[in-house]
Amino acid sequence: MPLIDARICAVRRSGPAIQRRGRGKTLRAAETQELRRIVVDAVQHVLPACGLDVAPPTEAGAEQPGAEEVVAFMGFTGDSLRGTVAIAAPLELMRAAYPLVLDDAGLWQLEVFDWAGEIANRLLGRIKHSLVQRSISIEASTPRVMLGEQLRISRPTDGTVCAAAFPVGAAFVRVWFDASTIEDSTLLDDPNGPNSAPEGDVLLFD
Amino acid sequence: MGKKILVVDDSRTVRQLVSETLAPAGYEVLHAADGFEGAGAIARGGDIELVICDVNMPKLGGIEMVAIIKQRPQNAKLNVLMLTTEGSPASIARAKAAGANGWIVKPFKPDVLLATVKRLAGSA
Numbered sequence: 001m002p003l004i005d006a007r008i009c010a011v012r013r014s015g016p017a018i019q020r021r022g023r024g025k026t027l028r029a030a031e032t033q034e035l036r037r038i039v040v041d042a043v044q045h046v047l048p049a050c051g052l053d054v055a056p057p058t059e060a061g062a063e064q065p066g067a068e069e070v071v072a073f074m075g076f077t078g079d080s081l082r083g084t085v086a087i088a089a090p091l092e093l094m095r096a097a098y099p100l101v102l103d104d105a106g107l108w109q110l111e112v113f114d115w116a117g118e119i120a121n122r123l124l125g126r127i128k129h130s131l132v133q134r135s136i137s138i139e140a141s142t143p144r145v146m147l148g149e150q151l152r153i154s155r156p157t158d159g160t161v162c163a164a165a166f167p168v169g170a171a172f173v174r175v176w177f178d179a180s181t182i183e184d185s186t187l188l189d190d191p192n193g194p195n196s197a198p199e200g201d202v203l204l205f206d
Numbered sequence: 207m208g209k210k211i212l213v214v215d216d217s218r219t220v221r222q223l224v225s226e227t228l229a230p231a232g233y234e235v236l237h238a239a240d241g242f243e244g245a246g247a248i249a250r251g252g253d254i255e256l257v258i259c260d261v262n263m264p265k266l267g268g269i270e271m272v273a274i275i276k277q278r279p280q281n282a283k284l285n286v287l288m289l290t291t292e293g294s295p296a297s298i299a300r301a302k303a304a305g306a307n308g309w310i311v312k313p314f315k316p317d318v319l320l321a322t323v324k325r326l327a328g329s330a
Contacts, residue, residue: 125291196293
C-alpha cells in the first residue's frame with residue numbers, strides 16, 4: 001500500500017510564469033493578525049462543508065499521540081505574498097468526512113488522501129478569495145498528501161501566521177499557514193479590491 | 207447511452223461527485239485526471255458534448271487545456287464549463303479569453319450544476 005498520494009506532483013509547470021523575486025520579509029504584526037483572521041474564517045467556512053464540523057480554534061499543540069494522521073500541503077506564490085498551508089487530521093476523522101461511499105475492501109485510503117488534498121485546495125481557494133478582495137493575487141501549487149503517525153511540525157517561525165487546532169468532537173484538525181511578503185511591498189492596504197465569484201453560483205460567458 | 211460529458215479534475219472524488227450528479231439524469235460521464243488526459247480524450251473524438259474542467263491541475267492546467275483544444279476548428283463549438291476553487295476575476299477573464307463558456311466555484315450545488323449542464327449540452 002503506497003503511503004503517498006498519487007496526486008503528488010511538482011508545482012504546476014503551466015500557467016503564468018513565476019518570476020524570480022526578492023527575499024521574503026516577515027509580515028508586520030497587523031498584517032499577520034489580519035491574515036490569521038482570514039485563515040481562521042476560511043477554515044470555519046470550508047471544513048464544515050467538507051464534512052469536518054470544526055469548533056473555534058485553540059492554539060496548536062493538541063497532540064494526537066499514536067493516531068494515524070493525513071496531512072495535505074500546498075504552496076503558493078504571488079507578486080507580494082508567498083508561503084504554505086498545511087492541514088492535518090486523523091485518518092479515521094477524514095474517512096468519516098469522505099462524501100461518497102467508500103469500498104472497505106478496496107484502496108479506500110487513497111480516496112481519503114484525495115479528499116484531504118481537495119480540502120486543502122478548497123481552503124487555499126477560500127483564502128485566495130479573501131486576498132483578491134485586498135488586491136493580492138497568488139498562484140497555488142497542486143496538493144501533496146501524506147500519512148504518518150505522531151506528526152510534528154517545526155516550531156513556529158517569524159513567518160507563521162496561523163498554527164491552530166480546530167476541535168472536531170474529541171479529535172482535532174490542525175492547520176498551519178506560513179507566509180512572507182516581498183521586500184518593499186505593502187500588504188492588506190487595499191480593502192476595496194475586486195470581488196471573487198461566489199461559491200456555487202454560475203457565470204455564463206457571452 | 208446519453209450525451210457524453212467529460213470531467214477533467216485531478217481529484218477522483220470530485221469526478222465521482224460530478225458523476226453522481228449527472229449520471230442519474232442520463233448523461234454518460236467520462237473522466238480525465240489532468241489537462242493532458244483531457245486534451246487527449248477530446249482529440250480522440252467520441253462526440254463529447256461538454257467538458258467540465260478544473261483549473262489547478264498537474265501536468266497541464268485547465269485554462270491552458272482549453273486554449274489548446276480551442277485552437278482546433280473542430281472544437282470551436284465544444285462547450286467548456288470551468289469547475290474550480292478559484293474565483294478571481296483575472297482567472298475568469300483568462301478562461302473566457304481561452305474559450306471557456308462558463309465558470310462555477312466549488313463546492314457546487316448539484317441542482318445548479320445539472321441545470322447548467324442541461325443549458326450548455328441539452329438534455330441527456
